[in-house]
Every structure is written in structure tokens, then in C-alpha cells.
Amino acid sequence: MGSCDQVVGQGGPTALFTGGDYRKAMRSYAAAVTIISTGRPGDRTGLTATSVCSLSDDPPSLIACINRNASAHACVRSTGAFGVNVLRTVQVELANTFAGRRVIEREQRFTDEVRWISLVTGAPVLADALVGFDCELVGEYSHDTHSIFVGQIKAIKHGHDNDPLIYFDGAFHSIENI
Numbered sequence: 001m002g003s004c005d006q007v008v009g010q011g012g013p014t015a016l017f018t019g020g021d022y023r024k025a026m027r028s029y030a031a032a033v034t035i036i037s038t039g040r041p042g043d044r045t046g047l048t049a050t051s052v053c054s055l056s057d058d059p060p061s062l063i064a065c066i067n068r069n070a071s072a073h074a075c076v077r078s079t080g081a082f083g084v085n086v087l088r089t090v091q092v093e094l095a096n097t098f099a100g101r102r103v104i105e106r107e108q109r110f111t112d113e114v115r116w117i118s119l120v121t122g123a124p125v126l127a128d129a130l131v132g133f134d135c136e137l138v139g140e141y142s143h144d145t146h147s148i149f150v151g152q153i154k155a156i157k158h159g160h161d162n163d164p165l166i167y168f169d170g171a172f173h174s175i176e177n178i
Contacts, residue, residue, distance in 0.1 A: 030168040030178060035098045036064050037083040037116070037124040038075045044110050044124050045071040048099035050167050051146075052084055060153040062133060065146045076149055080137045081121035084151070085129040087165040089174040094126075095165060119155035130164050132157040 031050035039045050051065035064084060066073045076082045087095055097109050110116055115127040125132035135151025142148075166173045 027169050030166050030173075033087045033095050033165040033167050033172060034064075035083075035085045035087065035094065035126060035129075036066065036072055036076075037085060037126070038072050038079055038081065039107075039124065040079065040122060042107060043075075044107050044116075045075050046083075046098050046109060046124070047072050048095045055150060061138070062135065062151050062153065064135075064149045064151060066149060067146050069145075073147060076137060077140070079121075079123065081123040082135050082137065082149065082151060083123040083125040084133040084135060085126040086131045087126075088128070088130045088159065088161060089163045089165050091129075091165060092172050095172060117157070119157065121154055125155075125157055127157070128159060129157070130159045130161070132159075 032052075034049050034052050035046050036049050036052070037044065037046035047066070047070050049064065049066070053063055055061045055063050062084060064082065066076065072082070094114060110124065116124040117127045119125055119132075119134040121134050121136050123134055125134055133151070133153050134155040134157070136154050137149055138152045139150030140147050141150075163174060166175060166178060168178055
């Protein structure tokens with residue numbers, strides 16, 4: 001290990017580190033930025049998330065981790081469906097809106113300037129996302145403050161470019177700028 005490396009929690013499995021240490025470490029984890037969307041017209045909600053990943057290709061499924069206090073949590077449960085929309089670099093403002101960095105809530109986030117469509121499940125899918133996954137909720141696992149939702153993919157909408165929005169070191173980036 002180099003002289004500049006910092007080890008937190010050294011000393012085996014009982015070593016302690018803080019939540020701040022963990023959050024700092026996770027800032028080094030580059031991830032695609034998504035909007036998890038759910039609900040029906042007039043009662044839609046969603047959030048910006050990086051805690052989404054592939055689970056299986058047979059059947060095609062993914063997992064999405066959502067805080068139980070998020071407005072989308074109860075809506076995913078009640079509708080049994082959600083969209084996972086992988087954002088493009090030009091969609092930073094949309095990511096900020098759904099991250100709660102604007103004073104806009106629930107249905108108001110789904111403005112007329114942004115086109116949302118419905119595929120199979122009825123969940124909102126961003127028409128110009130890099131890729132949109134339309135998911136049926138098929139499993140839920142509780143862990144502390146979050147639920148891990150398992151979505152079986154019922155439809156996929158492919159976008160037109162290849163420039164994903166990435167979250168790294170506490171900010172949004174294009175792949176070229178990381």
C-alpha cells in the first residue's frame with residue numbers, strides 16, 4: 001500500500017467506520033444516472049437514482065433500491081410497476097429536478113416539455129431516455145432504510161445516442177469528462 005493511501009476500519013471485521021466514511025468512499029463509484037418513475041397520469045412520481053443494476057437475462061430483470069421515505073416507494077408498491085430511465089448527458093436538469101434539487105413535487109415533475117410514454121405496465125417511461133425499461137414489480141426485499149425492488153422487464157425503449165449521464169465524485173458528468 002502506498003504512503004498516500006488511507007485505510008478506514010483497518011483491523012478486521014469488527015473495525016468501525018462512519019456513515020461519512022462510507023459516503024466518501026461511494027463517491028468514487030461511477031454509476032449511470034436513472035430516473036425511477038411510477039404511477040399513472042395525474043398521480044405520477046419519481047426520483048433520480050444510481051442504485052439500479054441488472055439482475056438476470058432469463059427472465060430479463062433488474063433491481064432498484066428506493067428509500068422507504070421517497071414518494072415513489074409507496075407508489076411502486078401500489079401500482080406494481082415502475083420505469084427505469086437511463087439518462088443522457090443533456091438531461092442534467094431533469095436529473096436535478098427528480099433529485100429534489102428544485103421545489104417541484106410528484107406529478108409537477110412530469111412537465112409538458114418532457115415527453116413521457118406508457119409501454120406495457122402503464123408506468124411512465126421517458127421517451128428520449130438513452131434507454132427505458134418498463135418493469136413489473138415481482139419482488140421486494142427490505143433492508144434498513146431502503147427496499148430492494150425486483151422488476152421483471154416487460155418492454156424496453158431504446159434511445160438514439162450513446163452519451164450516458166454519469167454520477168461520480170458528487171457531480172454529474174459525461175463519460176468523456178471523468
